[in-house]
Amino acid sequence: MMKVVVAAWLTCCLLLTGPLAQACRVCRPRVQAQIHTPDYTTNLLVLLLPVGLVLLIGLGLFFAPALKSRLTPTPRP
């Protein structure tokens, strides 16, 4: 019974305080403006470069045997 009362009380508290909990209206537009600058694409590409390179190397190693056998001409009997 006590658990139900506590749960109901907490739910009421959350519902009452919920509308007050908002993101900072002052800094959010400034943050968005600093993210979406003309350098956005450059930043994105530069940031993803190491991950893309590792992905290429990993997939290249995995598919290397299949690619090698496809590119190497098989001797005709």
Place this chain on the structure above:
Amino acid sequence: MLLGAGLGGFVDGIVLHQILQWHNMLSNQLPPDNLVAAKVNMYWDGVFHAAVWVLTAIGLRVLWAASRRPDVPWSGRTLVGGLLLGWGLFNVIEGLIDHTILGLHHVYEYTEQKMPWDMAFLAFGGLLLLAGWALVRAGRADTAPRTAYGA
């Protein structure tokens, strides 16, 4: 190997970015010395985490495919070696590109001498590569049939 690279990326992001807060993705270009700059860095850290999540997911898929190949030994040493190899490869490539060449960030931003930290990061990556390579080589001797593991 891709799985190890993805997990290594998460170690970097979780331990160095979030817990120790030594650097962020763009912390050398946009020092997080105010709330707005910190939140912008947080955004680019999120993009980095999303990318290594994709790397990890692809790594899992490739591991699944590799587990069905007859030429891949069913070996714990091969698995751990591949993970270390991937982690080391990620550290070396990320260290060279982001820290040394582009200077997006350094391993430890809160010091005048950033180079030793960057070099230590690269050296750690090199050690991981060596350890991973040794384990993968040792795993070639593991030729136990998969049925022995119930696979």
